[in-house]
Amino acid sequence: MRWPTLYIALAMIFMPIQAQAQCANPSAPLGAIIFNEDHDVYQGCTTQGWWSFHEYPTHPCTGTTSDPAIGDTCEDGSIYAGLSPDGDVPMYTTPADAPGGATYTWNDGTSNYTYMSMANCMDASPGTAATCQTGEANTAFLVGATGEPDYPFAAAEYCDGLTAHGYSDWYLPAQDELNVLYTNKNMGDLNGTFNETGSIPASYYWSSSEIDITSARAQRFSVGNQGSYGKFGGFAVRCVRR
Template sequence: MADRKPKAFALDNNTDTTAVSGKSPHVKAEPQVGDRFDDGTIFSGISPDTGKPMYARPVDESLAMQWKEAVRYAARFEGHGKPVGTFRVPTDGELSVLFQNRTKIGGFNETGSVPKGWYWASTLGVDPRDQRFSDGRRGCSYENVYSSVRLICS
C-alpha cells in the first residue's frame, strides 16, 4: 500500500499539490489523519503495534456483531479495490488510536449506547477488548456481546 495517495495530493506525474503551497512539487506530502484516499479509505494514524500507517473504512459495518463474528467478517471482507484478507479488526492499541483521532476520521457512533457506541478490538485476553467512543472507556466483554466494528488495513 506504499503507492497510496490522498485524493488531494494524487497527480498523474506522482507529485503532489504542495507546489500550490509553495513547496517543491517533487516532495511528497505526508498524509494527515482524516485524509481520504482514492480507494475510499481514510488515513487514521500510525499503528502502535506495527509502526505502519493505518487506513480505516469510512463507515462502521452496518450491523453490530459478536466478537468472533467480527473477526471472521473481517477475514472475508473484500472492498475498496483490495482483496480478501486486507482488512481486519484493529488491535486494542490501534482502536485507541482510532478513538483519539475519531473526529478527524469521522462517522463513529459516540452516543455511548449499547451496542453501537462500543467498538471491538481484535485483542483477546481472558475476554475480547472493546472501547466506548463517547468517552474512551475501555473494557473486556464476553464474546457473545454485540459491538460495532470499524475495519482497518495497513
C-alpha cells in the same frame, strides 16, 4: 540541477580503461555512484548513462512522497487513520462501520468459550502484550481457529472477509490500533463516522485482543473507556488495513 561535489567511483576491476564509458551532467566514469538531490535518488553511471537505483516510495493515499493528514480520504475511498502501533506504519479504515449499523459478536455468540492461545491483553493502551497491537496477526489467528467450540469468531471473520476500496486485506484492529481510531475520530473525514451515542452496545467497538476465556477488549467511543466484555456480546466493528 544540484549535484554533490563528491561521488564514489567504483572501479570496474577487470575492464580495460579504454573500454569505460563516460556519463555526462555530471561527468563521471563507468561505475560511479552519486546522489541526485533534486530527485532524492541514488544513480549509477552505466553504459546507458545515469540510471536510478530506486526512488522513495510514494504514499498510496497521496501519490507523492509526502504523508497525508490524518482523516484524509484517499483516492480509493478509504481514510488515512494514522500510524498503526504494529510497526508504526500507515493505517487506513473504511468510512463507515459494518453495513446498516450491524453488530457482531467476538465469538459465535454462545457461551461455549475457548481460551485462545494468544497472549492476554490485560491493560489499557498502550498495552503490554504484543496482542494489544497486532490486529492483523490476531485476526488471522482467529479466522484460522476452525476447530474451536465457539468458532466462528464473527467480528474478525467480518473484517477478514471484507473486500472494499479495491483491497481484501482488512482486519479487526487490536486494542491499541482501535485506540488510534478513537484518538483520531474527529480528524478530517473521520469526524462523525463513528457511533458515539446511547448506552451499551451503542458506541462500543470490538478489538481483536482477548483478555481471558470469557472476554475480549472493546472500547466505548463516546468516552474512550477500554474494558473487558463478554465475547458473546454484539458490538460495532470498524475494519482497518495497513
